Amino acid sequence: MHRLRTCAARLRPITASQAAQTVGQQRPITVASTGDTRTFQPIRCYSAPVASEPFLNGTSSNYVEEMYYAWLENPKSVHKSWDVFFRNANAGAPPGAAYQSPLSAAASLIAPQLSSLVGAQPNVEKLVEDHLAVQSLIRAYQVMGHHNALLDPLRISCVNFDDAPVNADVALFKERLRVLTVGGFYGLNESDLDKVFHLPTTTFIGGSESALPLKEIIRRLEMAYCQHIGVEFMFINDLEQCQWIREKFETPGVMQFSLEEKRTLLARMVRSTRFEEFLQKKWSAEKRFGLEGCESLIPALKTIIDKSSESGVDNVIMGMPHRGRLNVLANVIRKELEQIFCQFDSKLEAADEGSGDVKYHLGMYHRRINRVTDRNITLSLVANPSHLEAVDPVVQGKTKAEQFYCGDTNGNRVMSILLHGDAAFAGQGIVYETFHLSDLPSYTTHGTVHVVVNNQIGFTTDPRMARSSPYPTDVARVVNAPIFHVNADDPEAVIYVCEVAAEWRATFHKDVVVDLVCYRRMGHNEMDEPMFTQPLMYKQIKKQKPVLQKYAEKLIAEGAVSRQEYEEEIAKYDKICEEAYARSKDEKILHIKHWLDSPWPGFFTLDGQPKSMTCPSTGLSEENLNHIGTVASSVPVEDFTIHGGLSRILKGRAEMVRNRTVDWALGEYMAFGSLLEEGIHVRLSGQDVERGTFSHVEMCFHRHHAPYTVCNSSLSEYGVLGFELGFAMASPNALILWEAQFGDFHNTAQGIIDQFICPGQAKWVRQNGIVLLLPHGLEGMGPEHSSARPERFLQMCNDDPDVMPNITEDFAVRQLYDCNWIVVNCSTPANYFHVLRRQILLPFRKPLIIFTPKSLLRHPEARSNFDEMLPGTHFQRLIPEAGVPSERPEDVKRLIFCTGKVYYELTKERKTRGLDGAVAIARMEQLSPFPFDQVKAETERFPNADLVWCQEEHKNQGYYDYVKPRIRTTIQRAKPVWYVGREPAAAPATGNKNTHLMELRRFLDCAFDLDAFKDQQ
DSSP states (O other): OOOOOOHHHHHOOOOHHHHHHTTTOSSOEEEEEETTEEEEEEOOOOSSOGGGSOSSOTTTHHHHHHHHHHHHHOGGGSOHHHHHHHHHHHTTOOHHHHOOOHHHHHGGGSOGGGTTSSOSSOOHHHHHHHHHHHHHHHHHHHHHGGGGSOOOTTSOOSSOOSSSOOOSOHHHHHHHHHHHTTTOSTTOOGGGTTOEEEOOTTOOTTTTOSEEEHHHHHHHHHHHHSSSEEEEOTTOOOHHHHHHHHHHHHSTTTTOOOHHHHHHHHHHHHHHHHHHHHHHHHOTTSOOOOOTTOTTHHHHHHHHHHHHHHTTOOEEEEEOOSTTHHHHHHHTSOOOHHHHHGGGOTTOEEOSSSOOOOGGGOOEEEEEEETTTTEEEEEEEOOOOSSTTTTHHHHHHHHHHHHHHTTOTTSSSEEEEEEEEHHHHHHOHHHHHHHTTTTSTTTOOSOEEEEEEEOSOBTTBOHHHHOSSSSTTGGGGGGTOOEEEEETTOHHHHHHHHHHHHHHHHHHOOOEEEEEEOOOSSOSSTTOOGGGTOHHHHHHHHHOOOHHHHHHHHHHHHTSSOHHHHHHHHHHHHHHHHHHHHHHTTOOEEOGGGGOSSOOTTTSOTTSOOSOSOOOOOOOOHHHHHHHHHHHTSOSSTTOOOOHHHHHHHHHHHHHHHTTEEOHHHHHHHHHHHHHHTTOEEEEEETTTTTOTTSOOOOOOOOSSSOEEEEEOOSOSHHHHHHHHHHHHHOSSEEEEEEOSSGGGGGGGHHHIIIIITTHHHHHOOOOOOEEEEEOOOSSSOSTTTOOOHHHHHHTOOSOTTOOOOOOTTHHHHHHHHSSOEEEOOOSHHHHHHHHHHHHHSSSOOOEEEEEOSGGGSOTTOOEEGGGGSTTOOOOSEEOOOSGGGTSGGGOOEEEEEOTTHHHHHHHHHHHHTOTTTEEEEEEOEEESOOHHHHHHHHHHSTTOEEEEEEEEETTSTTHHHHHHHHHHHTTTOSOEEEEEEOOOSSSSOSOHHHHHHHHHHHHHHHTOTTTTGGGO
16 A cells, blocks of 8 residues: 655646646646545646746746745845846836846846856746746645655655655755656756755745755755655644744754753663663563663653743643553653562562552652753653553543643643554544544643654554554644654654654644654564564564664764763663662562552542541532522523523522422532532533533523533543543542433443543542433433443442441441442432532542433422432432331332332322332432442331332343342342343333333333232242
């Protein structure tokens, strides 16, 4: 797919004059270059012959106009022939007659080197055509020069489109020009190499000169675009940004480094290289996913951080895959080396609860002085799973939160750096989703620097099989991010590109990509033998001189350092490693908390424990409820005309407040409003949440003490949920909620749920209080809009179904502390209100999964009284039967446990059948952690009742498989727990309304048939 292409194919667009030559042919063709391939398209034929085209035709008028404006400003700034021409034209001469040969007009004023600019015959059209040709040549380099750059250190890449860059050899320039002039490229030929051309304003290759000979123009373009840096930027539709990049790469002499800068770069290369060599020497049989082959990544990252620190950044949040992670921890973030080395000790005991994680997944937080700028800087590396790129949106969310909490509205103080692998960057859709958040008002982090460690291979798959685009970075073009490809074996080119990337981010606050084209010296990991699958590549790698050796030899040859100084630098770092290794032997216990990426100062005790094991009442005073209710039912500003439908909703709310009741929307408003008044930031995000997905209107009123952010997201789940998770990581004093449009839509974000939310604390000792609002309920809407898949969340809960826990005074809170997440399905607005407030009032943080209702939003019985929300009230984990059955419990024949909206269908059916005294119904509001104590109390209250679990979901879905063994454990397996609900099925629900109603009728019949299970006992 990617074959070596000639320069001509890349740098020779069709010309206007060539197009004109095809007049009269039946089907003329133009060649349009479209990045990787050239496409052939028919062009229009014009009947007018070329000769009759007036002088100021469409081909040349732009150029003449540019020259004319330059002449008006300063007649001496243009060539003498143009000066004479414009004087004559201004005096009224027609264009054809206005031109005079410079030889006759001002022979004595023309410098000898300019004498070849125009031939003996006065031909202004030829002059204009030649200048236009040069302009197009310059543009061709700017657009496609990167295809001819020498980017691959191995020189075997199938992505390079030419064999070698052009050096300062005129013979090679002639060859390049000969190739470019095949077919008469605007009439330029070899004899034009020494001609001098005026440079357009769209290039900076002239430096202080405004005109250059053609061979010098080509030489400078080659130096700018076809050496070890390939710049992709001409797709950006902003002239200022394009000009900024041109100036950075075209200006002669930009890549000059001082002696001090070169010595610093060498020292950083020594640390990067010797760190990996030390690990390989000490633990040759251990996986560590080393950086060998891309050692210049470390100075690259340090340069980005140094440059950003110079421009005022004091907090950098990073995400990266496993390759090179230990090196980044050691040499960029400055994790103590002994803490890294002791991770290799298999005899080390784990001190923290949870599973822990492998060393190349762990995160880190460190505040230190940046030695280059002498300013404080905080560096965080976010812990991540093996799922490549999954950490991208998490980093962006944490970055956004840090910006939000410090009032950094433009990203001047907090920034993110994301590292990627080439195969994952091209292959993982989450990369695209994250890019598309980059410029959205509630998600932008004001520019991210992306660094791609381009090994030119993914595990064992080479680029021809891994992507359809020439580069792994093409996804970044969708947000107009400039892409700087650089040969990672040229450390100075790498450093320069990283400086420009950091300056770009500081200047424009937009994303930028640095593509470090390198190789992987080992296999996928240190145990892997790559010669089986990539023999040719790895033969070349075995011959490849390490980059540190190459760079050291270059500096020694230049006299920048002596060999002795170089060897002393190596010995100095080796000694640091050996001393740290000796100290690591003293470490007996592995503390995962030393690897925390988001500490919450002041929230826990000094040793990371909750300050108490109690939760205060989540109720509010009557006065507070009335105040928030009044705000919720009024218009935010005076003289504000609102929609009639909203007006009715507000009147209805006011009436509810007068009657001391709340519905679902008002209960949620009460929770949010009270938290805001207590200084807690509330952020609700998701698809269409500003409107309220089910027309339960979220009033975006900003009257409270803390900010209330309600933001419509892009139509993404994976990216947005990851972002909100990252946002929730930054502070415990915020309620961060993500609402799925329908509950089942969460499954496209399953990677975030499975890898981060469920096991995050166990793997990384990192608590998180994110709330997932998942609309759930079988209401005849078909398979896709019915189930939030509660069985999946319950199956991942970490409590033991077969062990009855000890019931202590603080049992309810301790259960919450020990669980990995909380799963609830509330049936009343008051309980929903309490569970949201409890999320913040708990002395620790856990993810909260709420299966939210749909039809209950408007259900007349789904109302709560203020009495259920007053001081002293709490979230009810289980709502016991409080009606007629509780008066004569011994007469109750059946105790039905259920959760969610099916309760209202059961109570209605019980009333219809007149079974109020015979059947008790208890609502399990909190499914996990399981309310063992309250289930036990309820079963003991009705000793003669058989036990039924009723759900509207199918038997193989929903809650049954989770609750049945736990209820059985609670009653010491004294009775069976019967199932009432829909039969097992592959789909979550039927798409036929009639079938839906039949299924409902069938299971309600079963629920109230007191003899239904007699034959099965």
